[in-house]
Amino acid sequence: MTAPAMNSLSTLEYDWSRTDVGHPDGWPVTLRVATDLMLNSPLPALVLWGRRQVMLFNASYAALSGLPTQPPGGRIPAMQPSAWSWNPAALERAWQGESLVFPGQALQLWRADGVSEQRFDLYYTPLRDGEGSVLGILSTLGPPSAAAAASAARTLRMLVVEDNLDAQYLVCEMLRALGHEVDAAADAERAQQQLEERRYDVLFTDVSLPGISGVELARRAVARWPRLHVIFASGYSGTLTQQLDFPADAIQKPYDIEQLQAILDRIPLS
Structure with missing residues (x-):
């Protein structure tokens, strides 16, 4: 870039x-x-100012996204730029005062000639007043680091089992944005059918499911496919993994993309 x-x-x-x-x-x-910092940055950059969602951007971001350069600021349109919309939870963390970095994040860029996917190291910096209150967020899109590019090349075949359909949609979209192949099921019975129909690298399941629990689903799956890697979404992750009779990782709800990516990075490709 x-x-x-x-x-x-x-x-x-x-x-x-x-x-x-x-x-x-x-x-x-x-x-x-x-x-002033944003306008002089050689990298694409945006400022999200106030909860009214006023957006300012520099010429590099305008060129990247196909936006007009004049005027350089205004209310965010109905379809938010992907730098803001790809992970609302991350944006909320920045509003709460966290400085965040997401290496090698895939963004869908909407232009007049269609949609293209590009990867960036995303930086979110809270903008504070003299009393420490967060007034806005500065986002910078840098070229992906070598480590992030290597990570992005890893494509895992994943089955997500989550009975909350809103949560299921969000986690599946997040995993697809990371470059993984993702299928979903709302209960263990359907998940067992999908496991029979296709080979997966990862089973990512909620613990509490209607009918057969996520733990029992994973136990049966690992017994049949020993190389399947299991990740549980749980409200008590540390306690859970100590009680299992098979290998698994657990991520505590509410989890974020950095935690999940760190687990996925350790999984060998089959």
Whole structure:
């Protein structure tokens, strides 16, 4: 990814009159400094300002995503940019004050000529006022590191078993964004059928399922396919793994993408 050459820029060189942030003379210092840094960054960068979801972006991000460069800010459209929408939980963590890095994250970029998938190292930095309150978020899209690129090349075949359909959808989309092949089932009975029909590398199952539990499903699956790697989603992950009579990992709810990716990175490809 090559960013276009940029001269030194400042907020005063743009006409902000048609945007939701108004003239820079009325901006808080935090917004002024963050925007100057963003405009001068050679990497694609965005600022999400306030809970009203006002978005500002630089020329590199405009070129990457096909957005118009004027005006450089405004309310986020109905379809949010993938830098914000790919993981709402991560964005909420940034609003709570965490600085986050997601190596090698795949983003779907929507342009006039269609959709393309590209990978970036994503950085989220909370923007604070003098009292420490988070007023906005700076997101920078860097080229994927060598380690992230190698990780992204690993494609695991995964079966997700989750009876909460909203949670099932979110985790499946997250795993697909990481480059994995994912099928889903809402109960253990259907999951057993799918395990018979296709070879999987990973069974990622909730512990509490209607009918047969996730633990019993995994026990039967590992007995039949010993190389299957099991990951449990559980409210008490540490206690659970100590009580099992077969190898498994467990991730405690609510979990995040970094925890899950760390487990997946340890799984050998079959």
